[in-house]
Amino acid sequence: MVIRYLPLVAGILGGSLLVLNHLAFSPDLLNSQSRSDALGVLLSALLVLTGLLWQQVQPLPPKAVQLEGEQGFELWSELSQAQRLELGWATRSLLLASPAQSVVLMYGDRLILRRGILSDTDYSPGQTVEPGTILARVLKTQKPVYLVDLKLYPARVEFDYLPANTQALLCEPVGERGALVLGADAPRSFIDRDRAWIGAIAQKLDSVLDPLSEPPSA
Numbered sequence: 001m002v003i004r005y006l007p008l009v010a011g012i013l014g015g016s017l018l019v020l021n022h023l024a025f026s027p028d029l030l031n032s033q034s035r036s037d038a039l040g041v042l043l044s045a046l047l048v049l050t051g052l053l054w055q056q057v058q059p060l061p062p063k064a065v066q067l068e069g070e071q072g073f074e075l076w077s078e079l080s081q082a083q084r085l086e087l088g089w090a091t092r093s094l095l096l097a098s099p100a101q102s103v104v105l106m107y108g109d110r111l112i113l114r115r116g117i118l119s120d121t122d123y124s125p126g127q128t129v130e131p132g133t134i135l136a137r138v139l140k141t142q143k144p145v146y147l148v149d150l151k152l153y154p155a156r157v158e159f160d161y162l163p164a165n166t167q168a169l170l171c172e173p174v175g176e177r178g179a180l181v182l183g184a185d186a187p188r189s190f191i192d193r194d195r196a197w198i199g200a201i202a203q204k205l206d207s208v209l210d211p212l213s214e215p216p217s218a
Contacts, residue, residue, distance in 0.1 A: 064186040067101050067163040069117040076112050076125035086208045090201050091115045098198060099189035100170075100182040102162050106135070107178035107209045111161065117183075123161045132158025134171060138179050144172045144195065149187040159183075172198050175206030 073091075075084055091103045095116050105113040111127050123129070131139060133155050138145050147169045150156045159169060159181065166183035170190050173179055180202050184190065190198070 062167070062187040062189075065165055065167060067117045067183070067185050068165050069102070069119050069163040071116065072114065072118040074114045074118070074125045076110065078126065079112070080211075083208055083211075087113055087205070090205055090208075094180075094182065094198065094201060098182070098194045099168075099184040099186070100198075101185045102166065102183040104161055104181040104183075105174070105178065105205070106131075106181065107174060107212060112178075112209070114161065117163050119161055119163050121160050129161070134158060135179055135181070138171045138173050139176070142173050142176065144170060144199065146170050146190060146195065150183075170195065170198065172202045174202045175210065178206065178209060180205070 073088075075087065079087070087105070091105070091113065092115075094100050094103050100116065102116040102118070103113070104111065106129060109128050109130070111123055111125055111129050113125060114123065134145050134147075135158065147153050147156070150159075150166055150169050156166075156169070159166070162169070162181065162183040166185075167187050168184040168189045170182045170184075171179055172182070172195075180198065182190075182198065
């Protein structure tokens, strides 16, 4: 990260040395010295400008926070053994290979799974959860919603099943009836590659959970 500041430091230092040299050692400038000093000032100004532009083009990466909660893994007890194994594999992959620190899976009107850093709210798998504005939109449009900096969105209150200080959130549809909700510990955490891969995992989970939408056999 030090490289970001080199042009700025070099420009300021060069300009300062030129001024110091002129005041202390060369009060009476020759024409050739004047041209050299003018060129030096121009180069210093360009370095300062380059340094300032680098600060805008290369913003500092967002800082991660320690999410509030305890590590855990909770599954709805009504799931079959095969479903448990698939969901265990999928959510472990999400936590290991993406920025997600907390994973919540909804299907139908139920909370199916919580894994990673769990909030201390009274949610448990199998519980009925009324979709909030954002989750309802994801289910209706079948398109993911990515909140890059969660604290900027008033609707974040609907995601109280995530740690209270979650920094970024991705809500990915799982078929027509479900959604994966993933929380991260830093803003702008999920890049395009992450979101594409999470979308593929969500499609697989839909086929795993689809039997839950079938009426029980007589």
